[in-house]
Amino acid sequence: MLRLHNTMTRSVDEFRPLVPGQVGLYTCGLTVYNYAHIGNLRTYIFEDVLKRVLMLSGYKVRHVMNITDVGHLTSDADVGEDKMEVGAAREGKSAWEIAEFFQRAFVRDLHRLNILEPDTWCRATDHITEQIELVRRLEEKGFTYAIKGDGVYFDTARLPDYGKLVRLDAEGLRAGARIEMVAGKRNPTDFALWKFSPRGSKRQMEWPSPWGVGFPGWHVECSAMAVKHLGERMDIHCGGVDHQAVHHTNEIAQTESAYGHPWVNWWIHGEWLVLPKEGGEAAKMSKSAENFLTLDLLIKKGYEPLAFRYFCLNAHYRQQLAFTWQALDAAANAYSHQRRTVQDLRPGHRPGDKPIEQHMAVFRAAAEDDLNMPQALAAMWAVAKDERAQGGEVYATLLEMDRVLGLGIEQMEEGELAISRAEIQKLIDDRAAARQAGRFAHADQIRQQLAAMGIILEDSPSGTTWRRA
Ligand SMILES: [Zn+2]
Numbered sequence: 001m002l003r004l005h006n007t008m009t010r011s012v013d014e015f016r017p018l019v020p021g022q023v024g025l026y027t028c029g030l031t032v033y034n035y036a037h038i039g040n041l042r043t044y045i046f047e048d049v050l051k052r053v054l055m056l057s058g059y060k061v062r063h064v065m066n067i068t069d070v071g072h073l074t075s076d077a078d079v080g081e082d083k084m085e086v087g088a089a090r091e092g093k094s095a096w097e098i099a100e101f102f103q104r105a106f107v108r109d110l111h112r113l114n115i116l117e118p119d120t121w122c123r124a125t126d127h128i129t130e131q132i133e134l135v136r137r138l139e140e141k142g143f144t145y146a147i148k149g150d151g152v153y154f155d156t157a158r159l160p161d162y163g164k165l166v167r168l169d170a171e172g173l174r175a176g177a178r179i180e181m182v183a184g185k186r187n188p189t190d191f192a193l194w195k196f197s198p199r200g201s202k203r204q205m206e207w208p209s210p211w212g213v214g215f216p217g218w219h220v221e222c223s224a225m226a227v228k229h230l231g232e233r234m235d236i237h238c239g240g241v242d243h244q245a246v247h248h249t250n251e252i253a254q255t256e257s258a259y260g261h262p263w264v265n266w267w268i269h270g271e272w273l274v275l276p277k278e279g280g281e282a283a284k285m286s287k288s289a290e291n292f293l294t295l296d297l298l299i300k301k302g303y304e305p306l307a308f309r310y311f312c313l314n315a316h317y318r319q320q321l322a323f324t325w326q327a328l329d330a331a332a333n334a335y336s337h338q339r340r341t342v343q344d345l346r347p348g349h350r351p352g353d354k355p356i357e358q359h360m361a362v363f364r365a366a367a368e369d370d371l372n373m374p375q376a377l378a379a380m381w382a383v384a385k386d387e388r389a390q391g392g393e394v395y396a397t398l399l400e401m402d403r404v405l406g407l408g409i410e411q412m413e414e415g416e417l418a419i420s421r422a423e424i425q426k427l428i429d430d431r432a433a434a435r436q437a438g439r440f441a442h443a444d445q446i447r448q449q450l451a452a453m454g455i456i457l458e459d460s461p462s463g464t465t466w467r468r469a
Helices: 038-056 083-091 095-112 128-140 170-175 218-230 241-259 295-300 305-313 325-348 357-368 373-384 391-405 409-417 421-436 440-452
Strands: 003-006 011-014 022-027 060-067 120-123 144-147 151-154 191-196 214-216 234-240 264-270 273-275 455-460 463-468
Touching: 003 264, 022 038, 022 218, 038 060, 038 234, 038 264, 038 273, 038 295, 038 305, 038 357, 038 391, 060 095, 060 218, 083 095, 095 295, 095 305, 120 218, 128 144, 128 151, 128 191, 128 214, 128 218, 128 241, 151 241, 191 218, 191 241, 214 218, 218 234, 218 241, 234 241, 241 264, 295 305, 305 325, 305 373, 325 373, 325 391, 357 373, 357 391, 373 391, 391 409, 421 440, 421 455, 421 463, 440 455
Parallel strands: 022 060, 022 234, 060 120, 234 264
Antiparallel strands: 003 011, 144 151, 151 191, 191 214, 455 463
């Protein structure tokens, strides 16, 4: 039985989908004005584990993830600049080029972390019509008002249960509001659905609308795209805990107001990756200069991306995880140890070997208990150390567990099993002979053949060596 924590109910409940056997999953994607930092990536790893556990439990998952490429302002209070335009100014490129570049970088990071891609990627700028349609619907039902020269806003006072996700005291906020807010807002919690382009200046990204030329608010995009791709009701919506109070709260408000019924059954949020500060409070990782760590930086320092994935699996997704280089070293060592174990076991593995049910049951129980990955890793180590078990079956069990863990055991297998060291050497010799004879096309063909098996050749004056890709 799969049990998952639901932010809405504040409890770990038995998971039941809307349609038996199927799950609709929406995960908030990256705002592509910069690289993802490793704190962002922790969230995507948690969501990937969720998806894989759903699949392990026999569900067919339909996963949609958005790319925010317009409308996410530097402040949650509907003021400040559009992050895309900030990124464009920083890089000296157009907002469109920035979006394209960082989206590619994001997808590359996901691949390197063995994160399964969604069935549907959707970009906010490809769904302007749907967003305008949603705002129009809200306008028809009387939930909106316009602020001259600023934008169209959602009137949160019209919704009695506004803020229910985080049990927000909207009433109290309204009564004692001392928060800085956009002039003309009726309530401090009201939020922009459509922002007008600033008077006298042309934005790079702007569109006509019934209310004036401008761009959609960040929250509107997720609602519009989630409804378009998953329907008016859906099973699970995910994000980081920092999405709860504003982004997801506003998504709920506008979607349930527009359609007149509950929208999402399960809200699941991942905790922060934090950077402990000497003698001070741990800080959330953010894009401010001093604590902006990327996967590229980790790779440059010699860490394997999957060692970072392993590091993340060591903490429950609802607990903060402190990032230190020592802790990452420890995870990298454990990951290398796992690789050695896999390599030792591999020769004994036969195609018919079955996973050991006793160990799988322990693993599954941990995974289905609100994605308890620390316990799932313990189950993985327990089978690896089980001396009474037959090696081939231990290996088969690790492979089965890796369907959830995503630590790349199968890739480790392919790299080794696809071709023996002797065969690699023979091909290297053949290639050298071909080059000697001037048959360069054939030599190149051998290089490509090896590359396809994850073997990279390196030529030097002293001869050719090879390494794993
Ligand atoms: Zn979102």
